[in-house]
């Protein structure tokens with residue numbers, strides 16, 4: 270069995286590409302309305318690195334693919350420890366980070382720094398995800414269009430919440446920004462092609478981007494395409 274740590278579109282695409290294989294995709298279980306998928310899924314934490322190591326041993330997993338979001342740092346750290354403990358080959362599937370535009374791109378190290386960097390009166394498209402809104406709730410002098418895949422949390426930053434599932438086109442992102450008279454975009458540096466449409470739209474409209482850069486993670490073997498993961502799995506004799 271190949272265990273894929275998911276919660277991302279890349280994990281979904283990898284599971285589809287492995288259609289005829291014994292695959293299990295693991296989700297944290299944070300979204301209640303996760304769509305039905307044509308592959309096996311499990312939901313909920315493992316109980317730390319120890320729990321994941323145990324899971325790998327009990328299920329006899331032949332490979333562990335960490336395809337979580339680049340900001341899911343705890344899960345990725347646990348994967349490194351657990352794979353070493355269980356002796357399971359580990360690969361991270363992760364797109365390269367986006368590179369900065371020459372103008373209108375402010376890199377910050379944390380969500381808190383992103384919140385502090387906004388000028389008073391800013392109208393912000395906030396695309397950091399529903400679980401990362403906390404640091405922005407104190408900015409009562411700004412207005413936020415907070416966007417997330419799941420339903421709105423109880424407390425949101427001043428403004429409104431939009432529940433929407435990607436992908437989004439550059440044209441629809443541009444329309445959204447213009448409709449809400451957005452002056453700033455805040456994003457996590459997730460990387461990847463599908464999600465960069467908001468960056469292109471912001472650049473074309475001259476809207477500054479406040480980019481939260483990725484957390485530091487242990488260095489592990491990493492690929493950024495499905496094809497490369499399939500080749501790696503073949504090299505590890507993990508494919509039937």
Ligand code: NAP
Pocket residue numbers: 274275276277295296297298299312313314315316317318320321336337338340341342343344345347397398400401457
């Ligand atoms: P996190 O802080 O790194 O993980 C916290 C805990 O949640 C982990 O220790 C683990 O619990 C559990 N967990 C996380 N991902 C899991 C998975 N795929 N399968 C089973 N358990 C998982 O993670 P997060 O940032 O809250 O992200 C949660 C999920 O949302 C991840 O699957 C991630 O890919 C997805 N996601 C995150 C972001 C983001 O910005 N962080 C954006 C888009 C999607 P135990 O220790 O009990 O095993």
